[in-house]
Amino acid sequence: MKFSIVFDNYIANDRLESFWGFSLMIEDYFLFDTGSNGRALVRNMAKMGFSLQELKYFFISHPHWDHIGGIDSVIDENRLMSLFLPDSLSKFYVRDLRKLSREVKVISNPQKLFGKFYSTGIMEPIGEQSIIIEEEDFLIVVTGCAHPGVVNIIKRAIDMLKKPVLYVIGGFHLMRSTEEEINNVIKNLKSLGVEYVTPTHCSGDLAIEMFKDVYKDNYIPGGVGRIIEF
Template sequence: MKILGIVDNYKKSDEYKTDWGFSVAISMDHYNIIFDTGNDPEILKHNMKKLNLDDKNRNIDLLFISHNHSDHTGGIKYFSNNFYLNNIAIPYDIDKNILELVSSLRNTRTMNIKSPTTLDMNIHTTGIIGEDIKEQSLVIETKKGLVLFVGCSHPGISKIIETVQNTFNDRIHFLIGGFHFYKLNEDKLQNEIDYLKNSDIDFIAPTHCTGDRAKNILKRDLAERFVEFGVGYKINI
């Protein structure tokens, strides 16, 4: 499995553009996934070109949208206009305009997600988690364990992790995405960091809405388990 950052607050080099948003390309054995689509279509387009991902004949087997916020849905039209989308997994409470757009696509299966669902072989969604801001996360089974992709972790990263551990018969090998720590007070932040530090997750890549301060603390406390990520970063699993 190869993971490549497309849109993020962080970047590997100045050839890429940052944005308050998140999008990741995942490729494995002839199966391509886009997890979330960032905020600004022009920044998405720029980074896609720099990363050599803008081949208009490219098939995207699965477009996965974590939740109904514009910093994760802003590039949906870019993908629907420029690529062949075989499957789209969207939260059941997605914006009406987005639902109309993806439902109108020919030869694309749209899955309105509410509960845990197997999307393809070894590829799953946690289903919708949370109450105030609902969100789904992507879970991929690998020989090394589960790889868990989170958008903003609005329901709480600990709750998402516990849901995955209770749903899937395997341990989490790699966790990547936004943890939404930047708004937490001191006590709550320390509790969440301690939770991740004491978990048995092999590698953790906090990015997007995790926040600079929280990210630096995690880098210190997780040591070799910490993985840097952003636009242009590549991870092989």
């Protein structure tokens, strides 16, 4: 698997634009979220060698501005994608996106999307879904902001597919958490068998440093422009 961070408030490549939000390319055909600024997203993707016209699938984790701000820019470039939208997104927005896309699927319950890709289904408190990728012996989880708690998301993935989670990438939403709270999250992820982590976006500087200290070589930094291959 190849993961390319195309939008993030952390920077891995100075040639790219950085604003608050998160977006990730999975391989070269699956876009996860859009960050907050669609024009910047499109420019970043072009500089990283991605063609919007080649996208086949488009996934939105939750309806916050810093994850859906680029939807219009993406749809303007490609109306032939399949969209996987959380049912927490405005029903009027969903209605309009149906007019502009080849296919729209509104997700509420845990389910298979296609191939080896699954949705955790909507998790509270704000109606957020995450992606689970099933490999032969393990799982990879992609989070938007992890408002439901990154530990809870990992537990759901394991419960759904009965395999360990090797790697989790995305926002961990720990930027307002105390050192003790972050330490508990790290201990829980370790106990669940998570071997590699990329906390970025809303994870917070303190949490990122703590994950780096604990996971050492198995901590993989984020930031716009970062390319991660397994």
